[in-house]
Amino acid sequence: MSNSICGAKCDECYMKEKCNGCASTNGCPFGKQCFIAKYISIGGMEEYLKFKSQIISEFNDLKIPGMPEVKDLYALNGSFVNLEYILPNGKSVKYLDDSSIYLGNQLECEFGEGRCFGIVAGMDFLLVCTYEENGANPELVMYKKR
Numbered sequence: 001m002s003n004s005i006c007g008a009k010c011d012e013c014y015m016k017e018k019c020n021g022c023a024s025t026n027g028c029p030f031g032k033q034c035f036i037a038k039y040i041s042i043g044g045m046e047e048y049l050k051f052k053s054q055i056i057s058e059f060n061d062l063k064i065p066g067m068p069e070v071k072d073l074y075a076l077n078g079s080f081v082n083l084e085y086i087l088p089n090g091k092s093v094k095y096l097d098d099s100s101i102y103l104g105n106q107l108e109c110e111f112g113e114g115r116c117f118g119i120v121a122g123m124d125f126l127l128v129c130t131y132e133e134n135g136a137n138p139e140l141v142m143y144k145k146r
Contacts, residue, residue, distance in 0.1 A: 005037040006048065008075040015077060022101075029077075030099040035123045036075055037101075055103060055121045064128060064141060066111045070119060073103040080104075081120045083129060083138040095127060095143060096120065117141075 003021025004010045010021050019029040027037030040048045052073055059070040081104050082096040096102065104120040109130065118138075120127040124146050131138040 004075070005034075005040050006075050015079075019077070029101060032097070032099050032101075034075075034101040036103070039123075052103065055126070058126060058146065059119055059121070059128070062126075062128065062142065064117075066109045067117045067119075067128070068107050068110055070105060070107065073105050073119075073121065076102055076104045076120070078102060081118060083118070083131060083135050085129070085138055085140045095140075121146075 003016070003023045005022045005027060010016050010019070013019070019025075022029045022034050022037045025031075027034050027041060029037075036048065039051060043051075056070050056073060077098075078096045078100045079098040081102060082094050082098050084092045084094050086092050100122075102120045102122055104118065107117040107119065109115045109117060115130045115132055118127075118129045118131060118135075126142070126144045126146060128141040128143075129138050130141060
């Protein structure tokens with residue numbers, strides 16, 4: 001039995017002990033309000049699925065060369081997707097929060113090259129990056145406010 005509000009397969013996640021599931025934490029896994037759980041509590045599952053579909057369309061409308069069509073997004077903990085990017089001045093930066101929940105997916109680059117696209121969305125932004133195996137050598141492709 002899943003302990004999620006959005007339908008995520010929490011029982012299969014190795015972080016389930018740390019998270020405690022959004023259903024049992026009143027939408028606050030990892031101690032932070034999950035925007036997905038809040039969206040569902042306000043508008044219901046049908047409205048959330050429309051919202052998710054809208055975000056998928058927004059990613060596909062970007063038409064980034066080599067990025068395949070986005071077909072689905074999954075609830076992901078920030079620690080999975082919060083990569084550290086090297087800026088031109090040599091400093092590094094993370095744009096996300098390790099304890100927040102985001103919608104995201106990993107897509108294999110159509111050009112091969114051993115790189116993947118990582119796509120991440122919150123209520124108010126889209127992020128697209130590329131990286132090698134295990135998130136190595138990440139490069140920010142785009143960060144856009146919605």
